Amino acid sequence: MAVIFWLDLFGTAVFAASGALAAGRKDLDLFGVLVLAVVTAIGGGTLRDLTLGLTPVFWIERPVYLWVASAAGLLTVVLTRTALLPARLLPLADALGLATFCVIGAEQARAAGTGPGIAALMGVMTGVAGGLIRDVLTGEVPRVLRRELYATAALAGSLTTVALLELQAPPSLAVWCGLLVALALRLAAIRWRLSLPIFTHRP
Amino acid sequence: MAVIFWLDLFGTAVFAASGALAAGRKDLDLFGVLVLAVVTAIGGGTLRDLTLGLTPVFWIERPVYLWVASAAGLLTVVLTRTALLPARLLPLADALGLATFCVIGAEQARAAGTGPGIAALMGVMTGVAGGLIRDVLTGEVPRVLRRELYATAALAGSLTTVALLELQAPPSLAVWCGLLVALALRLAAIRWRLSLPIFTHRP
């Protein structure tokens, strides 16, 4: 599944870019940009590894994730300066990153021996926790908790992967199907502004 | 100690409800409600397990906690819609949840071999960390850090449990006494608005 590895690095880069852009809205210094880029990119996988007990966590074992996230964060700063960053591409890239992260998270949890329900949850957590930490660090109520079908797309992808693994499908097939489901749902949500009902309650 | 297990699930449900209500004040979508409910309910125990090195964490080993928290979060949304939720019951239920979580946390830390001081601290952390994460995610300065005798009640309960365990009391007795102490102190604090002094300092 070498393609999945490259997609994983691609997702890491995309999430790092979203972290760097969030830093730009809060006037952080260059080091703050780096921190926010890296934390957004590796936060979800770190939480997954910590709760599963898979330590040292993945980016200690394979530091390439850190270097990719750092490089992508700095590159984002440069590109916004030279106005070469096509703003409309970012949500599409982010959707691909989300889809990749959620199925990888689900597959790794399953491989670590968790039950299917927990594996699906781990997929969602891997996909959304980085963005959640990014928003907390920049003082925002996390957007993933109130945006059009974001975590829901991750859940759909995770569940697809987990269900196919349960049915003894080959891992690569399970991962690709889950990835496509999450990607399709997220892109549809962006295109047609699909969203879950909002819960408002002020006693 | 089957009763303690049921109380633990009850505390999980109550904390999930408080998370869902906090989500309702920030207009999160239904998935955001679920996340906030679950994180509030399991955050304290997760931090306890991670720092003690008890991984995979408890809700991976026993997913029933996740399902109870999710169900309680969704039920809270339904009940606020149908106006059946008696607002005055929630603080009482929350006090029972806090009391249960803190003594369970202390007892489990002791069973994991920590010293009595650390065990008492683990009890407090198990009781208050979920609410603390809930408030950070919704952009509030954590209420547990400035409310009437909240964490202090957890500390009193934890210390009682730990002291009795030190005196070779049977675990169930230690847990019940600690639970009653925490509950009584928290209810007294609600009734008579007892609180610690506030520290204000602006140089």
Place this chain on the structure above:
Amino acid sequence: MAVIFWLDLFGTAVFAASGALAAGRKDLDLFGVLVLAVVTAIGGGTLRDLTLGLTPVFWIERPVYLWVASAAGLLTVVLTRTALLPARLLPLADALGLATFCVIGAEQARAAGTGPGIAALMGVMTGVAGGLIRDVLTGEVPRVLRRELYATAALAGSLTTVALLELQAPPSLAVWCGLLVALALRLAAIRWRLSLPIFTHRP
């Protein structure tokens, strides 16, 4: 390296004081002051131990860190009341704490078997994560992400220590040189208001 141990406790006390002062700006109660003091003091080392898989984390193994942090937090409250706290000393003490934490973090990661790049990163994380959590809990965008050469000083110190360890220098020499580099850079940054460029981007 007994001196390093005492410096580590000193850094713990200083970071706890900065946590207590942050609590004073948000009108927390005395327990909230304690929590913020302790979390600021041990947050970085806790994150380091969790990601490295060194559990139970250091303050469970050696609770003296908790007692020092608690005592320093309470002492800070008393000193601000009696006007004995020289405001200009705190940044200097904080610089010493930062320098100590970052080289200890780097050295411990290296001892745990990580590569040099990860060890340098662990040093930075140990130095800055506590302050970062402090700011998140009090609802601020973390100052370490936008202040004059703060994390950068930690990085310089960590890299120095790691480089000397790579060159087979004795650990105590590596730690002391890294400490002096971080301290000098941080003090210079305070004195001459050195800072990294700010990244501002609002599409």
